[in-house]
Amino acid sequence: MKLVTFEVPTPVGPAQRIGAVLDDDLSAGAGIADLTSGYAALLFESGETRAYEAAGALLPPDMLAFLEGGSGARQRAQQVVEFLRGHTERTGRRGETLVFRRSDVRLLSPLPRPRSIRDYSTYEEHMSTRRPEKPPVFYHAATCYKGNPESVRGPEDSILYPAYTDWLDPELELACVVDRRGRNLAVEEASGYIAGYTILIDLSARDIGPKDYLGPYKMKDFCTLLGPCLVTADSFDEDDARCGIRVNGETWFEGNTGHRRHHHSPELIAYASDGEDLVPGDVIGSGTIGLGCSMDIGKWLRPGDLVEAWIEGIGTISASVVHETNERSYVRNGLPGRLPVPEHARDFIEQFKEDARQRIEAGAEGPGPRLLS
Structure with missing residues (x-):
């Protein structure tokens, strides 16, 4: 259904x-x-x-x-x-x-305002583009960032391109939605807590990463797409669904939701519930499927692009990219403070501005797939 x-x-x-x-x-x-x-x-x-x-x-x-x-x-x-x-x-x-x-x-998004968003990284191929020697923790634990439920948009909304980024990255992901309250769940029982599945497009401002030194914040929190529907768990096989992403009609990636995935939804739900309550409306993201993002292939979104993300059995999200204007942007230009700026911090700020200038000159191509490690 x-x-x-x-x-x-x-x-x-x-x-x-x-x-x-x-x-x-x-x-x-x-x-x-x-x-x-x-x-x-x-x-x-x-x-x-x-x-x-x-x-x-x-x-x-x-x-x-x-x-x-x-x-x-x-x-x-x-x-x-x-x-x-x-x-x-x-x-x-x-x-x-x-x-x-x-x-x-x-x-609209099937869940216009989720209770929470936990977005993991579970696909070995995606991890390999940045780190050929994957960190041991990838196989031992499930790491995630927590997204902004207020930033969720639906299949008929646009993708927001913040004024402060030059490298906007659409990440194709599978998400499951929780429909029961649970805590300290076993992996074997966690599948019974899945209401269904939907497509998640995780938008990332890749060039902002160095400023988000406490974890993804402005790099992620501006826009997340969910849709076009929620397919009930009894009608979808997360271990084997073809998927892909196109931009302006050009295929950027095609793959499968089950390919080289170390942790699947039951493992992620069990891990999230360890010492923590899960509630109906929690969204659990899989992380980028395969090479399904700009950072993996070295192609970047520009204002006016049309993005189509699809997963067989769920559907397609089609969204145009709309640029936000904000000449004041503190994220891009820096935030005034009350204390004297030490020399090492001034050097960082100047380097960041120089990097931004070079990004603008690079235009739509952006960096290669391994540059942003």
Whole structure:
């Protein structure tokens, strides 16, 4: 089952709903079942007199609330899909639409605001481009950075190109979403905590890395794309799905989600839960699949580019790159402080400015794949 969050116009402004794709197809003519309204219609047919109130409580129009409903909510969603596939009426008792055409709605991220984002690095091939001798910790532990849930955008949004970067890198990743609360989980039980899978495009401002000396911050926190749908765990095999990324129609990478991956989602979930609570709505990213990013291949995004990231069985995210302007940019130009700047810090600042000048002269090509180690 493919689940989506979508937006429809109403007299008082856009309304957010959750739905299921009826024919496993997200093309313009596809049907998207409104799960809450569809469940109300189903309850009416079964004789429930307070169908709308019950549907709002049992199958709410919000993906986080849906995930908190666990397996019961998924079973009700499946009932709605089966009910509406054989239902000739496309409107409910109050005239509300039960099935929308894909072209009549705006798709949002399936999880517009995750509870958290943990993004790991699990693919040996990606690690090898920077470090032919991979650090031993890669095989012993699962390392991640924590992303910014407020920066999440969907499949119909643009990619933001911050004013402070010259090397913007789109990383193709697979993400799973947690739907149960858990702590200190065993790997063997962790797969039971996966609601489903989606595409994650992790945008990285690679030239900002030296400034983020406490870990990824401005390098990462400006934009993350999730979408176009959440495929339930029973409908997707994370160990074997073809995938790829295209820019302006040119293939930058094609690969497979299971190729040379050291830790898969159950291991990552178990590791994340070690001494820490996981909750419904947590997003767990796989890290860059294979050579699926600019740093690995030496090609970089520019404003106006069209990025298409796809994973077989999930779908495609298509997003244009839009440049943000900010002449004041403290990240690029430096942040004024209150203390005298020591000489060694002045040298670093001047070197950073010189590096930025050279990046601008290098243009779209950027560095080679091993330069940013």
